[in-house]
Amino acid sequence: MTNVIVFFSDDRSARGLAGAAAKLGGDTRAIRIDGYQIEETLAALAEACRGAEVVLLANDAYSQELAPRLAHRLGGACAGDGSGVQRVDGRIRVTRQVYGGKAEAVLELKRSPAVVWLRARSFDAGVLPDTVEVLASHDSAASSGTRIVERHVSETATTKLEDANVIVAGGRGIGGPEGFREELQPLAELLGAQLAASRAACDAGWVPPTWQVGQTGKKVAPQLYLAIAITGASQHMAGISEAKTIAAINIDPDAPIFRHARFGVVDDYRKVVPLLRQKLAKP
Amino acid sequence: MNILVCMKQILDPEVPARDFRIDPVQKEAEPGSASLVTNIFCENALETALQLKERTGGATITALSFGPESAEETLRKALAMKADSAALVLDDGRLARHPLNVARVLAAAIRRLGTFELILTGREAGDWGAGQTGALLAEELGIPYVAFADALETSGAQLRIRRQTEAGFERIEARLPLVVTITNDEHNVPRIPKVRDVMMAHRQTLTRFELAELHVAGDDYYEVVDLAVPKKETRCEFVDVEELARRIAEITAAL
Amino acid sequence: MNANATREIYWNVSHVWVMYLLLLPALAIGAWGLWRRVQRWRRGKAEGGRFDRPAMRIRRVLEHALAQRRTARDAYAGLFHRFLTYGFIVLTIATIVVALDADFGTSIMRGAFYLYFQSFAVDLFGALVLIAVGMAAVRRYGSRPKKLVYTDEAGLLLLAIFVIALTGFLVEAWRIEATNDPWRAWSPFGSALGRASAMLLSADAMHTAHRVLWWLHLAGSFAFLAWLPYTKLRHVVTAPLNIYTARLEPIGASLKPVDFEQERLGVANLADFTWKDRLDFDACTECGRCTAVCPAHAVGKKLSPRDLILQLRDTPEGAAVLTGAAAPEPLWECTTCAACVEACPVFIEQMPKIVDMRRHLVMEQADYPETMQAAILSLEKRGHPFAGTQATRLDWTAGLDVQHVGSAPDAEVLLWVGCGGSLIERNQKVTRATAQLLQKAGVRFAILGRDEKCSGDPARRIGNEFLFELLAKDNIATLGKHAVRNVITPCPHCFNTFKNEYPKYGGTFEVFHHSEYLEKLASDGKLNAPPKDEVTLHDPCYLGRQNGVYDAPRAISGATIEMERSRSRSFCCGGGGGMSFVEEPSDQRVNQERANEAVATGAKTLATSCPFCMSMMEDGLRGRMQVKDISELMLGAN
Secondary structure, eight states: OEEEEEOOHHHHHHHHHHHHHHHOEEEEEEEEEOOOOHHHHHHHHHHHHTSHHHHHHEEHHHHHHHHHHHHHHHTTTTEEEEOOOOOOEEEEEHHHHHHHTTEEEEEOOSSSSSSEEEEGGSSSOOOOOEEEEEEEEEOHHHHHSSEEEEEOOOGGGSSSSSSSSSSEEOGGGGGHHHIIIIIIIHHHHTTOOOOOOOOHHHHSSSSOOGBSSSTTOOOOOOEEEEESSSOOHHHHHHHSSOEEEEEESSOTTTTTGTTTTTTEEEHHHHHHHHHHHHHHHHO | OOEEEEEOOEEETTGGGGOOOEETTTTTEETTOOEEEEEEEHHHHHHHHHHHHHHOOEEEEOOOOEEEEEEEHHHHHHHHHTEEEEEEOOOOOOOOOOHHHHHHHHHHHHHOOOSSSSSESSSSTTTTTOOOOHHHHHHTOOOOOEEEEEEEEEEEEEEEEEEEESSSEEEEEEESSSEEEOOOGGGGGOOOOOOHHHHTTTOOOOOOEEEEGGGOOOOOEEEEEEEEOOOOOOEEOOOOHHHHHHEEEEHHHTT | OOOOOOOTTTTTTTOOOHHHHHHHHHHHHHHHHHHHHHHHHSSOOOOSSSSOHHHHHHHHHIIIIITTTTTTSSHHHHHHHHHHHHHHHOOOOOOOOHHHHHHHHOOOSHHIIIIIIIIHHHHHHHHHHHHHHHHHIIIIIOOOOTTSSSHHHHHHHHHHHHHHHHHHHHHHHHHHHHHOOTGGOOOHHHHHHHHHHHHSOOOOHHHHHHHHEEEHHHHHHHHHHHGGGGGGHHHHHHHHHHTTTTTOGEEEGGOOOOOOSSSSOOBBGGGGGHHHHHHHHHHHHHHOOOOOOHHHHHHHOOHHHHHHHHHHHTOTTTOOOOOGGGHHHHTTOOOOOOOOHHOOOOOHHHHHHHHHHHHHHHHTTSOOOOHHHHHHHHHHHHHHSSOOOOOTTTGTTTTTOOOOOGGGOOOOOOOOOOOHHHHHHHHHHHHHHHHHHHHHHHEEBOOOGGGOOOSSSHHHTTHHHHHHHHHHHHHHHHHHHOOOOOOEEEEEHHHHIIIIIGGGGGGOEEEHHHHHHHHHHTTTTOOOOOOOOOOOOOOOOTTTTTTOOOHHHHHTTTTBBBSSSSSSGGGOOOOOTTTGOOOTTTSSOOHHHHHHHHHHHTTTTTEEEEEEHHHHHHHTTSSSSEEEEEHHHHTTTO
């Protein structure tokens, strides 16, 4: 019985995967991928994972891109965005949110290997095996069809949202990029927090898409998530289900966000945030 | 260039939580009063295709859906947005709608429809959100795959792709044919069709396939063993700004 | 003694045939000008239902063209405008009488008629015309109200009227003086002017001057006649025509269905307007009352119905119209409150034209405000306009025993809740209050619950007629399935749609706004009306101005204080026409203006009877005053 964990440069994810693998029992191999190129990496990884019963990946873009195809090539089955994984009667079961976070499903994978991508950072950290295999992709642009030619790291994403202890997030109610710049950013600086946004604010172009938290954005797990002018649709809540404390500022007392928040202020954020900064700035 | 966009009709993800019910036997959401809508990422994909067509000219766009009769509405909307043609594979319920089965059905239909250089899907659907169909479709068709793209442009025989990652974005150069999944971005918010075009779309003919005629072998890739609505509502304590500041300071001090 | 009273026609004037020679070209030029306008109307698209019920139409012409009831709402302008109208009517009749006696051998102009009418009335009304010109000049060049249009034409017209009236007076005066008219006492102003002139002019000079001035007066009058159809004064013809052909139904019924087979949906070009629209343009008197009452204009937005109509009037045949005053930006500021329609003294229908142009922007160009798009998308997908709401259509029923119409075959009336009444939390309380009152009164009612969809009002006002029709037909089919006949609704927008719009799609219902129904229950003794209190009432546009329901909400709200603008002149909350889905700039909010007006009454409570007004007023008041629906006020007394 062999589990393979596959990861990129993110150590926290790798330890989360190791933790998940340990609970499944059996041996664990670890593969770190260097120099990702889609087709080459996939081919090499399929080769490297042959014979494995479980392949665990994290929920980063590369892992999600690889996992279903890897399962297909290995004749296995795949499930993703798992918040839990367990072995029941020799079969792998994956727990995941569905219907935009309104429901939770348990899927049983019917074929082996089970290729699963997990919300790795929310798993208890485990210990990586002593040897980590490194898979470096070959530079064979001519044959592979696709080539990543530029990797652009957004300035605002230098500290990962997923790592943040405190997140200040804004939604459609912020009304425009100025609100983020003039109200939320100074507040975030004061708190040493990362900035995030709902899909509505990203789609409006007020902030970059890397800020998006939710079902189809980042899944975050801060100690404090301060949701400002965010209604709290289930798709957004699906991204913050691991947050320890949610606090909300919203002008609408009936906003669903208050059904998830530990505490909240009902008022216009334009009034609350300046006052809040003032109070927090006082020693 | 022939572009094919896969589009899925789903239960309205915005259905209020209080109206959301689960059928414990079928392990599906109950349709109840919720409406059926086009998955937003599929619309983002169509919008991206339309923009590519507008920039390059000479492309044709085909919308393809696998679903029940009602999925015709999704295709009519695609035509109203100015897809050139549309095809429906009528789901007879014979196959579990798991990503691998869906990918096989789509691949079979695509082979019947012609040759396509570019195949787009949404990154995932707002119902089950498996996020696998595009990738499995690439495998079924035996062509390369790129995920999470938000902008496409042609450059000679190549396709230049911008795609989102956790850290920012990447640029990818790709040869065709290719499967790409599309994610949302401020530039691919689906256009509102003109009412004139909505009316025209209802007069266009759709290509229709019965599932049986595509001869797809089902393969139960996974099984849903449990589906439940988690109960977790917190009682919110409403406070004033001063108290909010105090609570926040408490939490941040403990970090 | 007076039986022979008369005067010599054409005294001191020879070569009278020259007058007819001059009259022909004057009439020809005038007629040509008018004919050109008529041709312009005839090039418009067909529009029916403008000539039925002639008796009602004639009554309306008498009331508004002759008695000028709307014009008189501005007391000062109303006064001088009547002087001018009646002066011109009297003087024209007098001229015709002269022509009849001179050329057709009648002898009307003698005796009592000569003295009372031809002498005294003509003299008096001539003087009133001069006074009116003075009053108009003081207004136009002294107080300069903002609503007027300051054109050279307007000044020249005043001057022309002044010159014609003055020369007429002098001719009269000098004849009286020179002939020492025995009946001069019957022309007091002319007589006095004659005596005064005699101090300056010798008898001979007066003789000559009379002859010259007679011809000048005649030439001036004829020139004026020729010029008139080329100026805003063409309204002496177009206004009565326009009033005659005006819609007889309430304003709420004024949107036209769209023929989806035509080549262009909505209005983008002058060619898309109907003959009646074009007559409307030509009826405009430039008085500016529409813009003066426009809520969007009042808060500093670009919309000006007056400028829009004038621009359309001057648009050349075949030209595009969606620019300037009819550019998309002002069009998207309209709340469709119809204050403009109600204010227009010549019955121009401004608001429906705005909706016609919106229809083009929405249906042909898909170019309209994003937040309205979100509302439309939500209507398409979910049958309600509130994108992202987590409320359901049944939330308000919690704890109440309310039946779905399908399981209540003995229900006498359907409570049509509306999206606002079910999906906006504040209004859920209103719906509950209404249901509780009906229960207390023993009314057997049922609801459609989840089967209810938006009536289509916002879709229609935003300009998506296609979606409106889908929703209307859907709802009519649902209601038909349950054989619903009687409907109560707490939403004036739904009320208007049911009452005025569904019949065109085969849905005929007896529909009551909840204020009407509750008032009826109160007067039947089944419910108590609340006691009089320090309550002021906001009239929803779609209930009051657009459907004429003013008294029912007053009777059951205990309202005792009126706002400055109330009843038919009520000021919009800012939420109609899809505007409740638009975030207005913070310094240009219609609801702020209305909220301030409510606060200024000093009342304790603002009563309203519309879910959109409720939201807009609560937002505008921000706790300065409580807002209650009439049903909530009534529930307190039961």
